[in-house]
Amino acid sequence: MAEPMKIRATMAGDTADIKVLMNHPMETGQRKDAKTGQLVPAHYITEVTATVNGAAVLKAGMGGGVSKNPYLGFKVKGAKAGDKVAVSWVDNTGDKRTDETTVG
């Protein structure tokens, strides 16, 4: 089971500043294991979706070029304190994870 994400959403003026830290190895499938010399199988997040109060605000596609434990920051105008922010990801093995927080 995938590890939980850390999501922080704070208001700055009329804009919500949302920061997400996902827990994921993000293996590209091109790296070799130092001991065995075998390629480490690809294991990375392919899609991230974010919603505010159920309405989509961001959809991201990712490749293996995103760093391990991906960080994502974005800004949503018109969000208010107390709004519910949900972020979900799906990886190339079909594993998925959704976490929520409220704008503070």
Add this chain to the structure above:
Amino acid sequence: MNALRRNVLKGATGAGAVAVAVAAGLITPTRVLAGAPRSAFEAKSLADAMKGMGLPAATDSKDIVIKAPDIAENGAVVPVEVSSSIAGTSAIAIIAEKNNTPLVADFDLMGGTQGYVSTRIKMGTTALVRAIVTAGGKTYQATKEVKVTIGGCGG
């Protein structure tokens, strides 16, 4: 009445086929709506990645700002921030030109999300980081060189 029945049946099988395709992972729900196809992420060259995203030729724009270090000590973690002040920015893609698979990530922005994304990427070697911004059906771009002292894609 028979005609109506035919249509209902047709509609049902059509929807069924889509559901099966989604279940089989052939098309994932978000990709049906927007964004670069998965093949673009597997493209091995900048030209192929651009073609894979199906975007028209991009024009250089000073309204896109890429914030990234001039010199990255560790290519495995290069913080990159892209902000676009172009009105109607609807998508931002980040490309590391010399990576084995240059397209790193693309972001579709909607519903009040501003032309700004911040993330961390891997870079195999010193290269230009390119931001592609889609706004109002047009494509804009900006680049910034990042020098990498230790690559983050090898083993």
